[in-house]
Amino acid sequence: MQRSECMEFEVVPERCLKNPSVEFHIGTPINQVITMLQLNTRLLHGIKFTYSKNDPFGRDICIHLSLNGIKLFFDARSQLLKFIEVDNLSKIVLRYCAQVFSEPGAEATMDRVEECFGSTHPGAYDESEKVYVQSWRGLSFCFPTTDSNHVEVSPGFGPNLRSLNYDKDFAPKLTKMTIFKGTQLTKNSEPLEVPQHAYAGQNRLILAEAVRARGRISGMCFLFTTEDKVKMATRGATNDYELVTLKRTVHFGDHVTQVMATLGAPSKVFFKSDDKMSIHKGREKETVEPQPHFFFNYFSMGFDILFDFSTKCVIKFVLHTNIPGHYHFGIYNRCEFRVACESEGEETLLETTSKYDDFSSVLDSPQPVVISRSSSENRNPFGATFAYGTRQVVVEVMDNFHIAALTIFKV
Template identity: 40%
Template sequence: MLDFEVIPEYGLRSDQLELVLGTPVNQVIAALRDCYQLVDKVEVAYSTMEPMNKDIIIRLPSDGIRLYFEPNTQLLHLIEVYDLSNITLRSCNGIFSQPRKEADIFKAETAFGATHPGVYDEQQRLYELNWRGLSFSFPAPKDTSTLQTSYVKGTKIGSLQFVSSPPVPVKMTIFKGQSTMQKISSVPESVICGMCVPLLVKSIVSKGRIVGLDVEFFAQDNGSITSRKSDFPLRQFKRSIYFGDTTESVLSALGAPSKLNYRSDEKMMVHRGNESERLRQTQTHFFFNYFSLGMDILFNYHTNRVKKFVLHTNVPGHYDFGIYTRCIFSIAVGNKQAALTSDSRRDEFLDAFSAVSTDCESDSESDATQPVVLNRSASENVFDLTFCYGTDQIIVEVLNDGLIASVTIF
């Protein structure tokens, strides 16, 4: 059973797990995966019709928690505890809700202090008691005449009184600011923990060809020893990575990768014993996976130099969803002013691809607009197949709904 401290405008915190407003969805999924002994079941819901307009929702049904992520930034903006009977909640004053002793309106006021009189929603028949960054929703009695509001003498602070026994909350909501409608646009420093926070990836073009990428991101810098505000303040960086750069150059520019990944046909090389040295000569490439930047960098095995970039949008419904932070990018297409972005749709970039095909005097103008179907094994992939479109330097992987899943630049 989960045991959390409730912190308004921040989130839920325990020794094993923290759910903090502003955390990217892939980081939350990784944290839940690490707590598999505590979290019994995790469900992910998203809109197949409007994936970029409807929230991504992670539900913990055994613990009665819903996590709402803004679809474009993919940052956690709302935490909802909808079942208080399976979770222990505490404030700085101690436990105020636990199984078989759930919170009521009086316990909530005791835990978080007096507040303004609540708001009654006649349509949903819910009474909402609000603090900054926190609200409790209580079911209203059938006879609303039993609701009485009493005020502290000489102030405007009030509380709701019930003639019968006080009700148990239907839900508790944690958010930023004064309203649940307020959006979160940045990642809090408390969850960065040495990682890079992506801002924008742009292509570097020379003589009509993409020669590298400019990567802009926030990261913690070495702060002044005398600084009291923060030992490691955030600083914005811009690093340029070119085709042909060495592994040392990339490590110096972006830091250590989240993971070093060999191609699938090379993973088992370590088990080949004495033959591994001979077989090593046939190896070709390996990846630096930067999950927090939403990108992979492919190196040639023999030269240890950059050969390819892969940018991930982390769109729901894709095989890799939940692994990467969403990468925001702008990639030049051919000699035109058109740019391929993380928000581009299939119809938007196909015209630019056709123009590139024409400029390159391709045998068929439609070559770039004819997709290659990428169908992963059904045992590994529960999602639909994807389609790949390309030019002589770019391959775009697209879902059925036209959203870009990844962009490969070589």
């Protein structure tokens, strides 16, 4: 493969892999990455998406750009980009500080990597995989040592450190490069943070909790981070800004203007195109053109708010878990929620990670309503989901028994 056919990326340790067209930043929400890939289909092909259907909150999500040699791994719970892996050096050009250190036909060796990034302490050696790992903060390189006739592994300065000796004519070539947050890529690595550019004027939800009054759910309390609008207005030409954490409550009956003042403008306003309950209105209503209710879609915070068309007041909340395999996956960021449900004196806490067995005891009926989305323009390739009802709450459940969405309505 010629270099002209490959995309060239700049390596920024602990931060990103980027070029003028696309940028993969550590901490970016998966939905924003998917949108970026969709906008660059001319450049990025052969995209593969893998996830665990049975354990969507426990096993990381991977987007593999197979024709570009790039793998993007997302944290299963937060759905933020956890680390970036380049595993096929024959399909990509890599540079650091304007210096190309790996390209097809001239993949990086240990000497080229050390020349580009500077010397460091002896690396770690994986005896089972026969791989020598050279690391810097936020960056690591893997070199195979399978050619034992020309490569010798010597003890280093610690129990897990090793030095590599090799024949200059048989220098190990780089097989994998990883960009991550912190000093090492482990389960206990530094917490992920959404990068500044990913906010772009949008809010980032931390938690949504149900507010109760007189034994009923009266609204939702939203804890979220947002850009400091006062400092944004005075920052001038600089790109720096500060984030603030806000706690705001929206009640049933709040007017549309109150909601906008509380949460800011929505990502989109969506008008319901049909009313499946109109059959119950009677013959005298047949000639009356129904006015559709409308949603405020807050995609970056993972929820919708439904307003009555006549009163312009809140009548419903819809919270989305953004589980892979659901019809709406990739549209909303994950909504972390806590909603207490009551039934016959029993209270159960519904959370984002709850499964059917956790809340089945408070359901009004074990028989669900099937949501098939079978029409040609609205077809769901992943199959039907199931809606269960309890007091003020409708739970949409996938076939893996995880919650896809939670609808909370006024009674």
